[in-house]
Amino acid sequence: MALYDLTAHELRQQLDSGELTSRELTEALLRRIEQLDGTLGAYITVAAEEALEQARAYDEARAKGEATHPLGGIPVALKDNLVTRGLRTTAASRMLENWVPPYDATVVERLRSVKAPVLGKTNMDEFAMGGSTETSAFKVARNPWDLERVPGGSSGGSAIAVAAGLAVWALGSDTGGSIRQPAAFCGVVGMKPTYGRVSRYGLIAFASSLDQIGPFTRDVTDCALALNLICGFDPRDSTSVNLEVPDFTKALRVEPKGLRIGVPVEYLNQPVDPDVRASVDRALKLLEENGAVIKEVSLPSLQYALHVYYLIASAEASSNLARFDGVRYGLRVPAADVPRMMEETRSKGFGPEVKRRIILGTYVLSAGHYDAYYKKASQVRTLMRRDFDQAFKEVDVLFAPTTSSTAFRLGEKTRDPLSMYMTDYFTIPVNLAGLPGLSLPCGVDKDGMPIGLQIIGPPFGEEQVLKAAYTYEQLAWPNGAGRQWRAGREVAVDVR
Amino acid sequence: MSVETKVEYEIVIGLEIHAELSTESKVFCGCRTTFGADPNSLVCPVCLGLPGSLPVLNRKAVEYAIKAGLALNCEIARYSKFDRKQYFYPDLPKAYQISQYDLPLCRNGWVEFEINGEVRRVGINRVHLEEEAGKSVHSGERLLGSEYSLIDYNRGGIPLIEIVTEPDLRSPEEARVFLEQLRQILLFTGVSDVKMEEGSLRCDANISLRPKGSTKFGAKTEVKNLNSFRSVQRALEYEAQRQREVLESGGTLYQETRHWDENRGVTVAMRSKEEAHDYRYFPEPDLVPLVVDEAWIERLRAELPELPRARQARFVEQYGLPRYDAEVLTTSPQLADFFEACVAEYGQAKPVSNWIMGEFLRLLKAEGKAVEQVQVSPKGLADLLRLIDQGVINANVGKEVFEEMFHTGKEPGAIVKERGLEQISDTAALAAIVDQVIAANPDAADNVRNGEMKAIGFLIGQVMKQTGGKANPKVVQALLRERLLGG
Numbered sequence: 001m002a003l004y005d006l007t008a009h010e011l012r013q014q015l016d017s018g019e020l021t022s023r024e025l026t027e028a029l030l031r032r033i034e035q036l037d038g039t040l041g042a043y044i045t046v047a048a049e050e051a052l053e054q055a056r057a058y059d060e061a062r063a064k065g066e067a068t069h070p071l072g073g074i075p076v077a078l079k080d081n082l083v084t085r086g087l088r089t090t091a092a093s094r095m096l097e098n099w100v101p102p103y104d105a106t107v108v109e110r111l112r113s114v115k116a117p118v119l120g121k122t123n124m125d126e127f128a129m130g131g132s133t134e135t136s137a138f139k140v141a142r143n144p145w146d147l148e149r150v151p152g153g154s155s156g157g158s159a160i161a162v163a164a165g166l167a168v169w170a171l172g173s174d175t176g177g178s179i180r181q182p183a184a185f186c187g188v189v190g191m192k193p194t195y196g197r198v199s200r201y202g203l204i205a206f207a208s209s210l211d212q213i214g215p216f217t218r219d220v221t222d223c224a225l226a227l228n229l230i231c232g233f234d235p236r237d238s239t240s241v242n243l244e245v246p247d248f249t250k251a252l253r254v255e256p257k258g259l260r261i262g263v264p265v266e267y268l269n270q271p272v273d274p275d276v277r278a279s280v281d282r283a284l285k286l287l288e289e290n291g292a293v294i295k296e297v298s299l300p301s302l303q304y305a306l307h308v309y310y311l312i313a314s315a316e317a318s319s320n321l322a323r324f325d326g327v328r329y330g331l332r333v334p335a336a337d338v339p340r341m342m343e344e345t346r347s348k349g350f351g352p353e354v355k356r357r358i359i360l361g362t363y364v365l366s367a368g369h370y371d372a373y374y375k376k377a378s379q380v381r382t383l384m385r386r387d388f389d390q391a392f393k394e395v396d397v398l399f400a401p402t403t404s405s406t407a408f409r410l411g412e413k414t415r416d417p418l419s420m421y422m423t424d425y426f427t428i429p430v431n432l433a434g435l436p437g438l439s440l441p442c443g444v445d446k447d448g449m450p451i452g453l454q455i456i457g458p459p460f461g462e463e464q465v466l467k468a469a470y471t472y473e474q475l476a477w478p479n480g481a482g483r484q485w486r487a488g489r490e491v492a493v494d495v496r
Numbered sequence: 497m498s499v500e501t502k503v504e505y506e507i508v509i510g511l512e513i514h515a516e517l518s519t520e521s522k523v524f525c526g527c528r529t530t531f532g533a534d535p536n537s538l539v540c541p542v543c544l545g546l547p548g549s550l551p552v553l554n555r556k557a558v559e560y561a562i563k564a565g566l567a568l569n570c571e572i573a574r575y576s577k578f579d580r581k582q583y584f585y586p587d588l589p590k591a592y593q594i595s596q597y598d599l600p601l602c603r604n605g606w607v608e609f610e611i612n613g614e615v616r617r618v619g620i621n622r623v624h625l626e627e628e629a630g631k632s633v634h635s636g637e638r639l640l641g642s643e644y645s646l647i648d649y650n651r652g653g654i655p656l657i658e659i660v661t662e663p664d665l666r667s668p669e670e671a672r673v674f675l676e677q678l679r680q681i682l683l684f685t686g687v688s689d690v691k692m693e694e695g696s697l698r699c700d701a702n703i704s705l706r707p708k709g710s711t712k713f714g715a716k717t718e719v720k721n722l723n724s725f726r727s728v729q730r731a732l733e734y735e736a737q738r739q740r741e742v743l744e745s746g747g748t749l750y751q752e753t754r755h756w757d758e759n760r761g762v763t764v765a766m767r768s769k770e771e772a773h774d775y776r777y778f779p780e781p782d783l784v785p786l787v788v789d790e791a792w793i794e795r796l797r798a799e800l801p802e803l804p805r806a807r808q809a810r811f812v813e814q815y816g817l818p819r820y821d822a823e824v825l826t827t828s829p830q831l832a833d834f835f836e837a838c839v840a841e842y843g844q845a846k847p848v849s850n851w852i853m854g855e856f857l858r859l860l861k862a863e864g865k866a867v868e869q870v871q872v873s874p875k876g877l878a879d880l881l882r883l884i885d886q887g888v889i890n891a892n893v894g895k896e897v898f899e900e901m902f903h904t905g906k907e908p909g910a911i912v913k914e915r916g917l918e919q920i921s922d923t924a925a926l927a928a929i930v931d932q933v934i935a936a937n938p939d940a941a942d943n944v945r946n947g948e949m950k951a952i953g954f955l956i957g958q959v960m961k962q963t964g965g966k967a968n969p970k971v972v973q974a975l976l977r978e979r980l981l982g983g
Contacts, residue, residue, distance in 0.1 A: 083548040096547070103541045105548060202548040208781035237550050238783050316781055319580055322591030323545050327647070338639055342584055365582075365776035374778055 003028045004165030008074045008222045011168060015062070015073050022055035022062075022073030025168075026117045029075050033119065033166045041133075041141040042151075042160040044080045045088050046120035051075060058115035069114035070225050076111060077167035079155050080121035081128055082213070083202040084108050091204045092124045092136040095349035096330045105202020106234045107171060107213055114229065119167050122157025126351045127321065128178055128206040130154050131423045134414055135353040142410070143185060145449055149407040152182030155216070159186040162216040169226055170216040175206050176309055177402075177427025179214045180439035184402035184452020187441045189217045189469070193227060194460045195434030196241035199234030205320040207313035208239075210431040220440060220470045224248035227462060243460060251463035252470045257291035259468060262395030266302040267426060273405040279443035279451040280401050286475055295395055299387040304380050305429040310421060311364050311377040312432070317354075318361025324349060356417065381432050388433045392458040397468045400426050402439040402452030426454060436462045438469050442476070505705040505743065507736050508713060509665035513678060515688040516628065516654050516696040517560040523627050523655035524551030524594065531694060535648040543653035545589030550782050553578075557655035558601070558786065560687040561625040562796050564657055565602025567685040567803060568620045568678075572793050576601045578625075578780040583773050586639070587630035587647050595658075597777040600624035601786070607661075608805065609677035611670055618674055619662030628654040657688075663702065663713065668732035672725050675699060679725075680804045684829045692724050703732055704749075705739045714739075715749040719763055721756045731756040735763050807832055815845035824853050830867035834874065841878035851877060855895055859902045871905030872898075880908040892965055893917050921968040923975065926959070929967070930975045933958045944980045952976055 003011075003025060014020035030048050037043050058073035067073060078084065081091045085104040090096045104112065111118060125135040133141040133156025141156040143149040144164035151160045155172030159182035162170050172179040174192035183190025191214045198213045205211060215226035228249065233242040261284065288294050326332035326345030333344035350358070364373035391398065403423060413420040430437035435456055442453035453472070457465035522529055525542035541549040565572055579597035605620035630652035636642035659678070665671045679697060682688045690697040704716040719735055722728045735754070742749055753772070754763040802810070804826050811822035811832075825835045831852070838848045856877075860870065880901065884894045889912055897911045912918060920926060933955055934941045943951035952973065959972045 081548075083546075089547075091547070099547075101541075101546065101548070103546070103549075201550050204547040205782075236552060238552050239550075239781075315778060319582055319592055319776075319778070322582060322584065323547070323589065325584060325586070325591060327586045328544065328589060329546070338586055338645070339584070362776065365778050367774045367776075370776075370778070378779075 002165065004032050004168075006168070007218045008071055008168050008225055011074055012070055022058040022075075022115075022117060023052065025073070026051050026055040026075050026119070029119060029165070029167060032164075036164060037166060039142065039147065040144060040160050040164055040166070041123055041139040042157040042164070042166050043077070043120045044090055044092060044123050044136075044138055044157070047087055047118055048120075050087065051117035051119050054112070054115055054117040058117070061115060067115055069229070071111075071116050071169075071229050072114040073116065074168050075117045075119050077119050077122050077158055077161040077170035078108065078111075079124055079128075079158050079170070079172045081124060081173060081204040081206075082108060082121075082171060083204065084118065084121065087118070087121065089121065089204070090138070091127045092138060093126045093349065093351070093354070094137045094331060095324045095345075096204075097137075099330050103202065106199035106236060107230045108202060110229055119161075122155070122161055122170060122172075124157055124172075125154035125178075126354050127204065127317070128154040128173055128175055128211075129317065129353050129357055131177070131181060131420050132408070132410075132413065133157065133182075134410065135351055137351055140410065143407045143449075145187065146407065146447070149409055149449070150185065150412075152185035152403075152407060154178040154182075155190075156182050158216045159183055159188060159190065162186070162188045162218060169218070169222055171213055171226075171230070172216055173203055173206075173211055173213050174427075174431065174437075175210045175212075175313060176431050177424040179216065180402050180427050180430075180437055180452065180454060181423060183216055183439045184441075184450065184454075185407035187444075187450030189220055189223050189438065189440045191215055191223050191227070191438040191462075191465075192430065192436065193231060193462055194241075194436045195431075196239055197227075197231045197245075197436070197460065197462065199232075199237040199240045201234055201236040201240075205316075207316040208320060209316060210309075210313055212431070220438075220466060220473050221249070221252055223438065223469075224252055224466050227466075231462075241460070246463060248462060248466055251466040253467055254471045254474045255467060256287050256471050256475065259287065259292040259397070259471065260395040261287060261292050261294050261468070262297040262391055262398045263294060264299050264302065264391070264398060264400060265296050266299055267400045268296070270404065270425065272401055273445065275443075275445035276401050276403070276405060276451050279445075280399065280453055283442045283453050283472055283476070284399060287472060290471075290475060297391040297395060297398070299384070299391060299429070301380060301383040301387045302429055305384065305432060306421065306425060308377040308380045308384070309424070309428045309432060310360070311373050312381065314357045314361035315365050315374050316361070318358045318365065321350070321354065321358055353417070384429060385433045388429075388435060388458070392461075396457075396464050397461075398456040400454045400456065402426060402454040406445045406447070406449035406451060430454075430456055435459060436465050438465050440469050440473060442472075503743075504708045505740055506708045506710070507667055507732075508663045508704045508706060508716075509668070509671050509732060510663035510702045511659075511661045511665070511671060511675065512700045512702070513659040513661075513675070514698040515564070515657050515659065515682055515690055517557055517564075517657060517687055518689050518696075519554060519556045519560060519655055521554060521556075522653035523554045523557045523625070524653055527653065529654050531696075533650055535646070536650060538650040539652070543589070544649055545591075551594060551780075553783060553786070554655060557625060558788075559796055560655070561601050561623065561657050562788065562793065563685050563800060564659070564682060564687050565605065565623045566793070566797050566800055567681050567687075568602070568605040568607055568623060568659065570602035570605030570620055570623055572602055572788060573599060574789070575599065575785060575787055576624075577785040578783045579777045580780050581626075581775045581777055583775060585629070586645065587632045587649075587652070589630065589649060589652055593627055593629065594780055594783070595626035595777075596624035601788075607674065607678060607681065609674050610805075611673045616670065616674075618664040621660040621662050623657050623659050626656050626658060628652060628656050663704075668729045668736060671701060671732055672729040675728055676725055677804070680827070684801055684804050684807075686801065686829070698722075699728055701728060701732055703735050703739070705736065705743060715751050717749075717751070717763070718753045719756055720753060720766065721758070723758065727756060727758055730761065731763060734761060738763065801829060811835075815839065815849075817845055817849055821846075821849045821853060824857075825849060828867060834867055837874035838877045841874045842881055843878075847881055848877065851881065851898070855898050856902075859899065870902060872901050873905070876901050876905075876908060883908055883912065887919055887921060887968065888912065889917055889919050890965070890967075890969060892960075893919070896965075917966060919968045920963055920966050921971050923971060926963075926967055926971055927975055929959055929962050930972065930979060933962065934976075934979060941980055944976070952980075 061067035132150035158170035161167040163186035602623035
């Protein structure tokens with residue numbers, strides 16, 4: 001098997017034994033990026049020099065016995081809304097096309113502290129607004145399983161990079177499904193931790209009360225390793241929670257017996273592609289056969305989730321994106337006076353989807369509309385948390401499809417924003433309730449496109465989620481997680 | 497034609513006051529708050545509002561705001577939160593100001609002040625915590641029409657409290673006196689420098705007129721750009737007159753914002769109610785709600801110093817000072833502290849008060865210094881007073897000695913010795929000089945002999961001049977009487 005196909009924990013053994021250096025590994029991945037990224041469009045910026053420099057630093061430290069972290073020396077990709085000191089950070093927007101930040105996000109600091117080479121910044125929907133990476137101002141991103149299909153979004157580039165071997169693992173951000181949905185579409189593991197688990201400091205905000213950083217990996221074990229590195233209280237983020245972070249690898253146990261799995265009836269009643277439904281059902285059946293208890297639960301407030309989400313997320317986005325006014329950094333379109341300069345800059349700097357959300361968000365916060373929209377939505381959000389709390393009194397985790405269908409075709413939904421918004425139907429409630437949610441591959445549809453199984457846990461129940469995910473993964477693929485998915489993906493890229 | 501009776505109008509005024517809190521660091525980041533630093537030298541990703549940065553609330557700023565609330569007799573909210581107030585302006589780096597909207601930290605307070613011998617009470621509607629914007633410098637008069645503008649973000653993120661009064665003030669003078677009282681309270685509480693000239697205290701005023709006896713409010717004007725206590729009163733006087741004229745000429749007033757033009761002494765229309773900003777307030781999602789417990793409030797209450805009016809009353813009561821002295825000595829907590837320390841050293845209050853209100857404040861004003869910058873120690877002033885009491889020096893020399901103490905911080909005894917300023921009380925030494933003076937001023941001497949006692953003062957002065965001011969005036973007078981009037 002090629003280097004670029006290995007998981008971080010597999011590579012760890014080779015790095016530790018000395019048969020592989022971080023430099024060799026980084027070079028191999030950079031070569032692969034060079035070969036394939038022209039087609040796939042995973043990266044907006046490739047940071048070859050910086051990555052090699054970090055790999056060299058890692059190899060030196062390892063030689064002295066100083067580098068001990070499981071993810072040290074292992075190349076990683078970052079979604080381009082994570083702020084990197086000295087490395088251009090665009091959020092896939094013309095607005096920040098040439099912005100080089102003067103500081104590092106907290107998660108980036110953590111990567112640097114273990115000497116993990118950062119290969120580059122990945123493609124995404126502009127300011128993370130979108131579900132297909134098609135709103136990127138810079139380039140088309142293609143699903144490595146079928147190049148005519150979208151990789152999902154908004155963290156499409158990170159999903160592609162991990163699926164196609166252009167990075168060992170990657171970070172993304174998830175506001176309404178932006179990690180889990182592309183993970184499902186690209187056949188990799190993606191997790192959104194509990195709101196407050198990972199510092200948002202240095203994540204370019206889309207919707208502050210929903211945004212959360214999380215990893216893309218090739219299996220559940222790597223996911224646990226990544227969480228160990230990025231989770232934890234950060235005094236620079238007031239919404240990060242000061243709670244002890246467990247060693248998540250301890251949750252990697254195959255224990256189907258007695259596992260109580262809830263299936264929300266509201267999800268069952270939703271129109272879902274038959275192949276997706278069949279795959280999720282098979283996964284449930286497999287666990288049940290091994291001793292898990294499957295139970296239907298009801299979350300009545302879920303029916304409002306999409307509406308609530310687009311009110312709250314747009315309202316916060318309209319506020320968060322107001323700072324891009326051409327005064328201090330990023331794009332400035334000169335004009336006769338300051339108000340017109342701001343207008344011109346914002347007109348030219350933002351793409352149509354971002355503008356749509358700013359307009360929607362501005363409207364719902366306007367005088368006379370606040371109570372009817374934002375306030376009401378916040379109240380429904382509280383009900384939704386209550387519904388989930390109720391459900392978790394009876395079950396350990398909830399299972400659902402990550403998406404109602406597999407990856408759609410490029411251009412298929414770009415003219416119909418509402419159908420694009422619908423693709424987040426299954427992932428959004430998790431953000432609204434601030435819960436941990438993970439998507440992992442659970443099969444392919446009739447076209448051979450990967451299907452994602454979503455596992456949801458109670459607040460700070462990442463261990464429960466990881467345990468359920470690991471249990472399923474090991475039972476479904478006793479000979480190594482997801483190997484066959486990688487093989488399937490290889491075909492698509494090679495045919496091209 | 498009907499006979500018109502002239503309507504008498506009542507003026508209704510409410511103030512919105514912004515005071516910068518004097519914390520060491522900014523309200524949502526660790527940057528320093530030093531005044532007058534190089535432009536944009538006290539900034540970081542947070543106060544510049546860079547993408548990805550997040551605010552973290554400064555505990556000290558919360559404490560200062562609570563203390564201000566307690567000093568203004570407010571209820572402190574156990575649960576409050578922050579909201580975003582949104583508008584586009586170049587000096588506002590996030591295009592929103594983190595402020596407090598519907599759940600302010602403090603509310604329902606009051607302030608008492610005295611005007612024309614009458615005690616008045618003004619309600620405090622609320623006190624909330626927010627952040628400062630940066631400071632724009634325009635090449636022209638204002639942003640629009642300027643060739644270029646520069647922005648200094650050092651000020652951006654300095655903690656600010658907004659104090660909103662009830663519409664309880666009834667005259668422009670009352671508004672000014674209240675504002676002075678409020679300033680003094682904040683100064684004593686130690687939460688703000690309250691310097692209007694540096695902009696750390698700012699005031700907007702709402703003013704309306706209504707027929708006397710009416711309980712309904714008239715259409716109000718918000719007056720902005722009031723940069724001194726004087727301009728508060730002047731602008732409101734102008735605005736009350738303007739409104740009265742509109743009403744008396746049968747016109748109608750509309751709610752609007754007006755700008756005070758200090759040079760021209762007029763208010764100018766800025767925007768109408770229809771043009772008012774929609775700030776689109778909503779809860780700040782980057783901060784968690786602020787929960788304040790009883791123990792914290794009580795600790796802060798215990799830390800509150802004695803406030804100006806209480807201290808004035810005590811000065812009158814405890815030291816037997818005239819009201820006027822008590823008022824002057826409590827213009828700042830530092831001055832009041834200095835006074836009390838001096839009294840503790842010296843034992844008597846009134847002579848200390850006289851010296852502080854006289855020489856000390858005169859020198860302070862002449863040098864433009866603050867009390868805490870002065871070198872004179874309480875013990876030094878007490879020693880000086882004792883030297884005068886003991887007749888070692890006279891009062892006039894005392895002033896000279898004090899001036900040197902003021903500049904150098906030296907002990908008065910040392911100064912007197914060094915400069916040989918001891919009073920000459922020796923009759924034999926003075927007699928010769930007195931005789932000389934009498935000889936040199938025969939007309940004055942004759943006048944004294946003829947009972948014109950005013951002339952004796954002139955002769956005393958001549959003796960003082962000869963002795964460099966060191967002669968004991970009592971001894972000199974006795975000698976002159978003896979020589980000219982035969983005892």
